[in-house]
Amino acid sequence: MTTSEAPRLTWLRICPEARLWPERGSAALLPDGGQVALFRTTDGAVHAVGNLDPCTGAAVLSRGILGDRAGRPVVISPMLKHTFDLSTGECVDDPLVAIPVYPARVVDGVIEVAVEEMSGR
Amino acid sequence: MSRHLVVIGHGMVGHRLVQALRARDAGDAWRITVLAEEDRPAYDRVALSSYVDDWDAGRLQLDGAEFSDDPRVDLRLGAPVVEIDRAARAVRTVTGHVLGYDALVLATGSAPFVPPVPGRDLPGCFTYRTIEDLDAIRAAARGHTTGVVVGGGLLGLEATNVLRGLGLRGHVIELAPRLMPLQVDEGGGALLRRTIEGMGLEVHCGVSVTEVVRHEDGLLLRLSDDTTVHTGLLVFSAGIRPRDELFRVAGLTVAERGGVLVDETCRTSDPAVWAAGECASFEGRAYGLVAPGYAMAETVADRLLGGDATFSMPDMSTKLKLLGVDVASFGDAHGVTPGALEVVHNDPVSGVYKKLVVSDDAGTLLGGVLVGDASAYGSLRPLVGRALPADPGSLIAPAGGAPALGVDALPGDAQVCSCHAVTKNAIEEAVGAGCRDIPALKGCTKAGTGCGSCVPLLKQVLVSCGVEQSKALCEHFDHSRAELFEILRVTGIRTFSALLARHGRGRGCDICKPTVASILASLGSGHVLDGEQAALQDTNDHFLANLQRNGTYSVVPRIPGGEITPEKLLVIAEVARDFALYTKITGGQRIDLFGATVDQLPLIWRRLVDAGFESGHAYGKALRTVKSCVGEAWCRYGVQDSVGLAIELELRYRGLRAPHKIKAAVSGCARECAEARSKDIGVIATENGWNLYVGGNGGFTPRHADLLVSDVDKRSLLTLIDRFLMFYVRTADRLQRTSVWVESLEGGLDHLREVIVEDSLGICGELERAMAAHVDSYADEWRGVLEDPVKLARFTSFVNAPGAPDPTITFRTERGQRVPVPLGVPEVRT
Ligand code: SRM
Ligand SMILES: Cc1cc2nc3c(=O)[nH]c(=O)nc-3n(C[C@H](O)[C@H](O)[C@H](O)COP(=O)(O)OP(=O)(O)OC[C@H]3O[C@@H](n4cnc5c(N)ncnc54)[C@H](O)[C@@H]3O)c2cc1C
Ligand code: SF4
Ligand code: FES
Numbered sequence: 024m025t026t027s028e029a030p031r032l033t034w035l036r037i038c039p040e041a042r043l044w045p046e047r048g049s050a051a052l053l054p055d056g057g058q059v060a061l062f063r064t065t066d067g068a069v070h071a072v073g074n075l076d077p078c079t080g081a082a083v084l085s086r087g088i089l090g091d092r093a094g095r096p097v098v099i100s101p102m103l104k105h106t107f108d109l110s111t112g113e114c115v116d117d118p119l120v121a122i123p124v125y126p127a128r129v130v131d132g133v134i135e136v137a138v139e140e141m142s143g144r
Numbered sequence: 145m146s147r148h149l150v151v152i153g154h155g156m157v158g159h160r161l162v163q164a165l166r167a168r169d170a171g172d173a174w175r176i177t178v179l180a181e182e183d184r185p186a187y188d189r190v191a192l193s194s195y196v197d198d199w200d201a202g203r204l205q206l207d208g209a210e211f212s213d214d215p216r217v218d219l220r221l222g223a224p225v226v227e228i229d230r231a232a233r234a235v236r237t238v239t240g241h242v243l244g245y246d247a248l249v250l251a252t253g254s255a256p257f258v259p260p261v262p263g264r265d266l267p268g269c270f271t272y273r274t275i276e277d278l279d280a281i282r283a284a285a286r287g288h289t290t291g292v293v294v295g296g297g298l299l300g301l302e303a304t305n306v307l308r309g310l311g312l313r314g315h316v317i318e319l320a321p322r323l324m325p326l327q328v329d330e331g332g333g334a335l336l337r338r339t340i341e342g343m344g345l346e347v348h349c350g351v352s353v354t355e356v357v358r359h360e361d362g363l364l365l366r367l368s369d370d371t372t373v374h375t376g377l378l379v380f381s382a383g384i385r386p387r388d389e390l391f392r393v394a395g396l397t398v399a400e401r402g403g404v405l406v407d408e409t410c411r412t413s414d415p416a417v418w419a420a421g422e423c424a425s426f427e428g429r430a431y432g433l434v435a436p437g438y439a440m441a442e443t444v445a446d447r448l449l450g451g452d453a454t455f456s457m458p459d460m461s462t463k464l465k466l467l468g469v470d471v472a473s474f475g476d477a478h479g480v481t482p483g484a485l486e487v488v489h490n491d492p493v494s495g496v497y498k499k500l501v502v503s504d505d506a507g508t509l510l511g512g513v514l515v516g517d518a519s520a521y522g523s524l525r526p527l528v529g530r531a532l533p534a535d536p537g538s539l540i541a542p543a544g545g546a547p548a549l550g551v552d553a554l555p556g557d558a559q560v561c562s563c564h565a566v567t568k569n570a571i572e573e574a575v576g577a578g579c580r581d582i583p584a585l586k587g588c589t590k591a592g593t594g595c596g597s598c599v600p601l602l603k604q605v606l607v608s609c610g611v612e613q614s615k616a617l618c619e620h621f622d623h624s625r626a627e628l629f630e631i632l633r634v635t636g637i638r639t640f641s642a643l644l645a646r647h648g649r650g651r652g653c654d655i656c657k658p659t660v661a662s663i664l665a666s667l668g669s670g671h672v673l674d675g676e677q678a679a680l681q682d683t684n685d686h687f688l689a690n691l692q693r694n695g696t697y698s699v700v701p702r703i704p705g706g707e708i709t710p711e712k713l714l715v716i717a718e719v720a721r722d723f724a725l726y727t728k729i730t731g732g733q734r735i736d737l738f739g740a741t742v743d744q745l746p747l748i749w750r751r752l753v754d755a756g757f758e759s760g761h762a763y764g765k766a767l768r769t770v771k772s773c774v775g776e777a778w779c780r781y782g783v784q785d786s787v788g789l790a791i792e793l794e795l796r797y798r799g800l801r802a803p804h805k806i807k808a809a810v811s812g813c814a815r816e817c818a819e820a821r822s823k824d825i826g827v828i829a830t831e832n833g834w835n836l837y838v839g840g841n842g843g844f845t846p847r848h849a850d851l852l853v854s855d856v857d858k859r860s861l862l863t864l865i866d867r868f869l870m871f872y873v874r875t876a877d878r879l880q881r882t883s884v885w886v887e888s889l890e891g892g893l894d895h896l897r898e899v900i901v902e903d904s905l906g907i908c909g910e911l912e913r914a915m916a917a918h919v920d921s922y923a924d925e926w927r928g929v930l931e932d933p934v935k936l937a938r939f940t941s942f943v944n945a946p947g948a949p950d951p952t953i954t955f956r957t958e959r960g961q962r963v964p965v966p967l968g969v970p971e972v973r974t
Contacts, residue, residue, distance in 0.1 A: 037943065037944045038943040038944050042943050043943070044678070044679065044938070045676075045679065046676075046679035047678065047679045047686075049940070049942075049943040050941065050942050050943065051942055051943050051944045051945075052942045052944060052945045052948055056951050058942075058950075058952075061943065064651070065641070065651065075952070078198070078200070078203075079198060079693065079967065080198070080952070080966075080967030081693065081694055081695040081952065081967055082695050082950055082952040082953075083683070083691070083695045086683040086686065086687070086691075087654075087683070088653070088654040088657050088658070088680075088682065088683075089651070089652075089679070090620075090650070090651050090652045090653035090654060090656075090657065091650045091651040091652070091653065092619070092653070093619065094650065096651070097653075099653065099654035101682065101683035101684075101691055102691070102693075104654060106654075117203075119202055119205065120202070
């Protein structure tokens with residue numbers, strides 16, 4: 024389902040970029056209690072996706088191994104090895120499963136992640 | 145103009161019918177409306193019990209079940225049909241919608257049969273057919289300790305296992321004198337019963353429930369033998385009845401034993417109406433399995449497009465694993481063919497029962513029953529109705545004695561995959577047309593996508609067609625693990641990135657990264673979290689602890705040989721208490737502490753290391769434990785110091801990274817209390833020294849270790865184990881235990897003996913030097929973390945909120961200790 028209004032994004036400052044380990048993830052807590060997994064890959068790209076592994080419910084994706092499947096950058100869940108595309112959030116093994124992908128950027132050496140502004144839900 | 149097909153029921157068979165029709169209806173002759181009673185699209189009912197693994201209903205949904213990209217299929221959920229008007233060629237749904245049809249397919253399945261016992265409708269009584277049933281059972285199980293299943297058939301036993309998984313003590317009540325009366329014979333049933341009772345389940349055969357009454361907060365069941373059972377809940381699984389009420393009212397011919405009667409074209413008594421699946425009866429019989437339903441669906445789809453497919457008496461063979469016990473029956477399992485002979489192998493001690501039913505001249509296989517070890521099922525089932533390739537007794541002889549029945553023994557028209565009726569010829573054709581591996585074969589023939597039991601045979605077909613199975617580790621390296629080991633050893637490359645750049649492609653993955661990490665560790669490249677290596681480690685090696693289902697970790701300090709002082713036990717007890725860790729004695733003679741979060745791990749290990757403990761490598765593909773029996777010091781039979789040797793071995797090989805984990809044990813005499821022969825390395829004391837056994841393991845495919853040398857002294861023993869382990873570390877495949885590795889060596893054990901005892905390759909000196917280097921450079925990995933602030937910094941829960949508790953981790957108390965609250969659980973609907 025899609026809604027008519029485009030969601031408004033808020034950029035959250037997370038941590039200095041230097042705190043991220045190359046090719047390894049870190050978890051960050053969001054104000055609403057949600058969690059993101061942050062990754063800095065060898066090519067310098069920063070990715071932010073949901074930390075929750077949708078196949079097991081455990082908040083562990085930040086602890087997965089990074090790599091690629093036929094060139095698509097992926098993280099492999101440490102739990103049962105489900106593989107997720109870091110750019111689209113799609114589960115490579117099961118098209119019905121996906122994780123959220125958050126816009127991420129580095130501003131003055133600080134990692135920022137964009138979340139949708141809380142609506143009045 | 146296309147015609148309109150209405151399908152009643154979106155279960156497994158209804159869905160298959162629509163899929164089959166859509167796949168073949170190139171000219172769009174049909175427009176389809178599916179009217180479904182359930183609120184969700186078709187799901188894999190066969191796998192229903194696996195729903196309890198993760199309570200994720202989405203995972204069970206069948207491929208393409210929503211028809212989201214097919215405008216010619218209109219799937220209406222929650223729209224059960226309540227009336228069929230054959231004269232008007234229309235159906236009416238519960239909401240009053242009336243739809244006309246040109247053809248109608250009935251696929252309503254069946255409903256659980258609930259025996260007419262007084263009290264059967266009380267709260268706490270359930271059936272076992274839908275996802276909603278399981279949600280309800282789960283909700284009701286809370287706070288109870290006992291659950292009863294009425295019916296000891298296939299489904300009943302599955303349901304009992306589910307109750308067991310929900311923490312209930314299970315009872316099975318079966319009216320027949322044995323369990324699984326339909327599939328297995330008396331001997332098999334008796335064996336099944338013993339095995340199942342051995343798991344702590346109560347089995348009541350030959351009795352029925354006469355009354356259910358409320359009792360305290362649960363139910364009280366009165367049984368026909370005048371006993372009673374008090375239970376929290378009751379699940380009826382006493383058979384199924386085809387859902388044919390609508391069809392009777394509509395005047396269609398219904399079989400005496402239920403099910404709308406169909407002919408071999410799957411047409412009912414009305415030429416515009418077809419039926420498939422469990423609601424249909426063919427030659428007076430309805431089938432409670434999915435394979436005949438699929439065959440009917442294919443027949444109907446073909447006929448709707450003017451084809452001439454026919455349905456015939458299906459193969460009712462089944463193979464399943466119930467409560468961990470393999471059970472298979474095929475062909476004429478009960479020996480009802482006139483003159484049939486039975487050949488039985490019954491071994492109650494090892495829990496194996498096998499029976500073959502053969503023709504009166506013992507020349508043709510008619511059927512069989514296998515309990516406890518059904519490994520021969522894949523090769524025997526396709527032989528039903530054919531000449532036996534060997535004497536029947538030898539075919540069911542205990543493992544080792546049985547001739548390997550390969551795919552080559554099968555004629556081309558034999559069915560290799562019974563779930564999808566795929567013959568050996570069809571598979572060979574697919575291989576010829578370019579299918580080079582199992583996924584490709586699955587995609588193009590569907591073989592192997594049902595119960596999966598034919599996959600080993602599919603592999604054999606590939607091999608016999610000359611398709612070499614690739615040795616490539618993964619999509620990033622064309623080399624095998626042994627080849628990568630040699631490359632790293634000889635070239636001196638010590639980083640993954642350099643290896644990838646020179647010998648691989650892409651960025652790597654969860655297969656090649658940990659493999660290379662393990663090789664680098666075996667080659668002595670410092671701490672596993674040093675530099676780039678840290679990024680290669682699987683989560684267990686990265687946090688030096690074992691990941692648990694809720695995202696916490698477990699801690700296993702090394703307790704060499706299982707020997708521990710009371711003082712050290714106190715330290716473990718205090719640490720466990722202070723961090724509220726669930727504590728358990730492991731099968732490896734040590735203590736496991738569960739439920740630590742990432743940021744607690746260094747705090748816990750600080751205290752353990754200070755008290756003299758070190759990493760037990762329970763997380764690594766490395767040496768685990770060397771178990772021991774108490775041996776000569778105390779035992780009146782002991783002839784050598786088994787504890788002393790076990791500790792020496794454990795300290796010598798601790799920290800050794802390998803293709804898979806390595807376990808060892810030492811027994812003080814031939815009574816073998818340490819179970820050394822079930823280990824990769826087993827040492828058993830003799831009057832004159834030690835016997836060395838290699839290549840054993842427990843686990844998925846247990847295998848006893850083979851005797852390599854006997855009566856050797858300790859020095860020779862250590863030298864031989866050094867060589868054995870290093871040879872294994874260098875040449876085995878990824879995740880290959882020593883047992884499989886020894887078997888994979890050309891020449892097997894004899895070859896191994898030549899290489900490491902007689903030094904036929906002249907590499908023994910090199911292997912010993914490599915092991916000596918490992919022993920000298922050993923350092924405790926946890927101490928290494930605690931001493932290095934950079935490594936310690938990795939143990940942070942949240943980068944932006946260090947120390948903040950992870951809101952997804954919660955615990956409940958069971959038997960006085962904390963255990964995880966299950967995760968990812970959808971709300972139970974009430
Ligand atoms: C804790 C323990 C069970 C217990 O409570 O007793 C255990 C627990 C696990 N075993 Fe085990 N095994 C334990 C003894 C065994 C034994 C018995 C033994 O060692 O004497 C066996 C059969 C013997 C054998 O290995 O051949 C055993 C055969 C397995 C297997 C099957 C291996 C195989 O070759 O088929 C696995 C799966 C694997 O390693 O791939 C496994 C895997 C596991 C894992 C690591 C599964 C996982 O990845 O999470 C479990 C997690 C341990 C943890 O979190 O701490 N565990 N496991 C035992 C730890 C012993 C120890 O002190 O280190
Ligand atoms: C726990 C369990 C384990 C099983 N294990 C195995 C196994 O290992 N191997 C095996 O071969 N088989 C197994 N089976 C049996 C297998 O699931 C069935 O044979 C198969 O599902 C039959 O498919 P079907 O489409 O005929 O019926 P179903 O899958 O039951 O589908 C019928 C559908 O029709 C709907 N319906 C009924 N009446 C109406 C109506 N009036 N209007 C609209 N919709 C209606 C029902 O709600 C249902 O969704 C198992 C079954 C269960 C419950
Ligand atoms: S193996 Fe032998 S020495 Fe060891 S405890 Fe058993 S009987 Fe005693
Ligand atoms: S026999 Fe079941 S999938 Fe092939």
